[in-house]
Each structure stands twice: as structure tokens, then as C-alpha cells.
Amino acid sequence: MKFDFKIKKAFSKLVFELLQFKHKFYNPARLQTFDLDDDSINDKKNLPMVLEYARETLDYMKKKYGTHNVYQGYHFLSHANVMQEQFDILDPVVKRIIRGKELNHSEEFEFIEIIDEKNISDKSYEEVVAEINGTYNDEYFTSMYIMVRKLLENLLYDCLKKYYNADVDKYYNTPKGQHQGFGTLIGNFNDMIRETRFKTDVGDIEQRFIDLLKEFQEKGNKDAHSLFNLPHQDFIEERKGKINNLIKKLDWILQKL
Structure with a gap:
């Protein structure tokens, strides 16, 4: 262990x-x-x-x-x-x-929890974080992976909504009546952090955060036809520190906007 x-x-x-x-x-x-x-x-x-x-x-x-x-x-x-x-x-x-x-499990757990709840100040996410950590402990790794990705997606949505406000298309697909897709949210977030107003209000955001988001997007595209046969446990465990830093950064951006 x-x-x-x-x-x-x-x-x-x-x-x-x-x-x-x-x-x-x-x-x-x-x-x-x-x-x-x-x-x-x-x-x-x-x-x-x-x-x-x-x-x-x-x-x-x-x-x-x-x-x-x-x-x-x-x-x-x-x-x-x-x-x-x-x-x-x-x-x-x-x-x-x-x-x-x-x-007689052969699997080893790397951590006691995947997401540190202290990295998110919005209390509405507490239940989601608890469920992510619960699915990890109960070995439901596919569910854990999907929920981590969904958490990142929701945080991106919140950032874009708070920044663009009336420019709804940046974060919401009105014809479909749902959030923009993960790839669109990442692209719009990438554009947002390069805007002069954003840099003035918030500051510069390191490229490594965008790179990690794109890793999730690319993995999601690859998993589309084989979601239940891939090593989601390893993918998340290997990036645990980066994921928590990203969540903390997205939460920080939300507070600054």
C-alpha cells in the first residue's frame, strides 16, 4: 500500500x-x-x-x-x-x-482521496467531491473518471458564465437547451484567458492548465467507444496533483471575476 x-x-x-x-x-x-x-x-x-x-x-x-x-x-x-x-x-x-x-484484490490504491474538498470554496460542490472520493474508494473507477471530468466541465461553465454573462453562446447551447460541450467550453475558456479585460481583472493563466483540460478532452474522445475498458484509475491517480491544482485555480478565477 x-x-x-x-x-x-x-x-x-x-x-x-x-x-x-x-x-x-x-x-x-x-x-x-x-x-x-x-x-x-x-x-x-x-x-x-x-x-x-x-x-x-x-x-x-x-x-x-x-x-x-x-x-x-x-x-x-x-x-x-x-x-x-x-x-x-x-x-x-x-x-x-x-x-x-x-x-484478495490485486489493485493497489494510491491515495485515500482524489479531490481535496478544500480546493473548492463553493459549498454546492461538496456533495460532488464526496461522491468522487466515494466512487474511488469503492473502486467504481469509470464513474469516478466521468465525475471528475464533469466537475471540471461545470467549473469551466461557471467561469465562462460569470465572465461573459449576457453572451450566452459562450457557455450555453440555446437550441439544444444544455451546456456547451466540453471541447467548446475549453476553447472558449482558452480564448477568455487571453482577453485583455480578463488579464486586467484576473491576471495571466499558465498554459499547463489548458494542457491538462485538453488531456481530458482527448481521452474522452478516445474513450467514446470503449469507456469501460480503459485504465481510468491510473489516468486520474497519475494526474491527481495536477487535477487538484487545476480545480483550485478555476475556483480562484471564479472568486476574482
């Missing part, structure tokens, strides 16, 4: 808290479930066991000391909250590891 930065950071913070508590207060005889030395706790390969160890440590802290107590400068509530935060981040990872072993 490979871990992205968010997971590695959560694991490191959890391990730090566990070892600090263990060395300061913990009597090994109290918990018989685990025989973990410091090196074992630090090993990501032991994540399921470390997380169970963290669960029992939190229970032990609450029963033995009470989370509102302070002892020798150690504020139990504060440290328990930090442990719980990291536990909540890591718990879905462990469940997926266990599920993969039970189902």
Missing part, C-alpha cells in the same frame, strides 16, 4: 503522540493486546496494528486519567484530540487494507 503526503503526515503525528504518551505514562503491563516496541510502532507496515494500539491507548487515557486532567504540563484533552484526528484520517485506510486482503 502506497501512502500520499496526507496519510504519511497523519501517521507520523499519531506515532509521535503514541510514543510520547507511552514513555511518559504508559505501563506496558496495562495493555496486553500488543507487543510493540518503538521501531514497530514507527513502521507503516504495521498500520492496522498501530491504529488498534492507538484505539486502546485513547480508551486507556480516558479511563485512567480523564481527558480534562493536566499532569506535569501534559494536557490530556489536547493530546487525545490530536490522536483522535489522526485516527479518523487513518481509519478508512486500514479498512481498505483489510477489505483488500479479504477480497
